[in-house]
Amino acid sequence: MSSDDAVIVARGLSKAYQVYASPRARLQQFLLPRLRRLAGLPPRNHYRDFHALRGIDLSVGRGETVGIIGRNGSGKSTLLQLICGTLTPSGGSVSVRGRVAALLELGSGFNPEFSGRENVFLNGALLGLSRREVEQRFDAIAAFADIGEFIDQPTKTYSSGMVVRLAFAVAIHVDPDLLVVDEALAVGDTAFQQKxxxxxxxxxxxGVSILLVTHSTNTLIEYCDRGVYLRRGQLVMDGPCREVVKAYGDDLLAEEGAIGVVVAAEPEPGLQAPTPPAERAQADAGASVAVPAPAPHAILQIEQVALLDADGRPAATVRSGDPIEVLVDLRVHEPVAQPCFGIQLSSTDGIVLWSATTQQLASTLAPMAPGRHRFRWRLQANFSGNRYVVAIGAGEIVGGEYKRRHRLDYAGHFDVIPEPRSGGGWLAPKPSFALLPAAGAGEGDGG
Incomplete structure (x- = not known):
């Protein structure tokens, strides 16, 4: 994009912090350089640099929504604070055009001693609105926040959800050119999040530009035009949301000691290899999926997956309510004391619809010795007519948590035949409809 179309332009943006091993080291850094200068000695630092961000190049165009994803400590919040001007960069530059409304740290920009009403006027003034403009918008802000009489109470008495309600209400009513949201919406209740x-x-x-930090891959895919993946302060990927989510998911698996998504180049005889995403719509649903030889030092590996119907045939097409069996062949290379397995159903565009692990189902599994093993998942296709993609995971319980050691993102798919007169979508709520007499009908009419 041209610089004229960009709301945010960051070039080589970096941020480093001085980290001290102890309070004593901090005091030494304050005193000793002065003494060493007086003594004619070269300076010596008593801290190490921690680079929260390194050389970030980023542009956001007018009307564009960009989602930022990454693990905790990857530099997401630091990047937003640099863009909003609450932090000063250590290197590089960033320029922002237009009015910026930001939801950063919880309650940032609010005076805890002020009432909600007073903080609305304070924030409006900070964002360049006159008192008259804030007065004209106040009723709409209060209605959206919906915190009732607490609007006139000190914000230090607010719950975290009430703070987010008020902060978001202010941000969206100041006519921003750029809205910046740093995971704040995760604090609110479900109804408010949807609102x-x-x-x-x-x-x-x-046409408002939006910069959104989220840990939800579904939110990134559904609401953003572009995804940005940060890892340890560096920009790993900037591109289509699905590709960014794929890279992020593979890295999470690798950091847990798992094998990433694998595709067999030469499937075993009689078995169908996983197909590329663009070709999956034409693939034969329910066919077995094979994977290549295990990676070095793999603890375990999924070797083959088959989706079967009640008669043991490939579950290409099933009716709503029919049983489905997911049969998985597994090779264990090292003893696994507490095995754990996962399954996930997604839409064809990558939206997760349901997932579960044996740990969540309270299934206690016996230790697994090295060798070949087989397990199965049995599902009831209580879904609406649509196509469903299956993913399978295998791992172990470590410290009470499920650690995936191998995951197959595409383990096949099946189609549920649409039921007549049942609506559309992913759910199968068995709807019915009836007209009822109006309240009070038949009363006082002499009958």
Whole structure:
């Protein structure tokens, strides 16, 4: 994009912090350099540099929604604070055009001693609105926040959810050119989160640029035009959301000691290899999926997956409510004391619809010795007519948590035949409809 179309332009943006091993080292850094200068000695630092961000190049165009994803400590919040001007970069530059409304750390920009009403006017002034402009918008802000009489109470008495409600309400009513949201919406209740996401859709329609930090891959795919993946302060990928989510998921698996997504180049005789995403729509659903030889030092590896119907045939097409069997062949290379297995159903565009692990189902599994093993998942296709993609995971319980050691993102798919007169979508709620008499009908009419 041209510089004229960009709301944010960051070039070589970096941020480093001085980290001290102890309070004593901090005091030494304060005193000793002065003494060494007086003595004519070269300076010596008593700290180490921690680089929260290194050389980030990023542009966000007008009306564009960009999602930022990454593990805790990857530099996401630091990047947003540099963009919003609450931090000063150690290197590089960043420029922002237009009015910026930001939801950063919880309660940032609010004076805890001020009432909600007073903080609305304070924030409006900080964002360049006159008192008259804030007064004109106040009723709409209060209605969206929906915190009732607490609007006139000190914000130090607010719950975290109430703070987010008020902060978001202010941010969206100041006519921003750029809205910056740092995971703040995760604090609110489900109903309010949906309300905020609906408002984000409206802001997108109005051409507002949005920079959104999220840990939800579904939110990234559904609401963002582009994804940015940060890892240990560096930009790993900037591109289509699905590709960014794929890279992020593979890295999470690798950091847990797992094998990433694998595709067999030469499948075993009689077995169908996983197909590339673009070709999956034409693939034969329910066929067995084979994977190549295990990676070095793999603890275990999924070797083959088959989706079968009640008669043991490939589950290419099933009716709503039919049983489905997911049969998995596994090779164990090292003893596994507490094995654990996972399964996930997704839409064809990558939206996770359901997932479970044997740990969540409270299934206690016996230790597994090295060798070949087989397990199965049995499901009831209580879904609406659609195509469903299956993913399979295998791992172990470590410290009470499930650690995946191998995951097959595409383990096959099956189609559920649409039921007549049942609606559309992913769920199968068995709807019915009836007209009822109006409240009070038949009363006082002499009958």
């Amino acid at each position: 905020c996401l609906q408002r984000i859709r409206r802001l997108q329609d109005q």
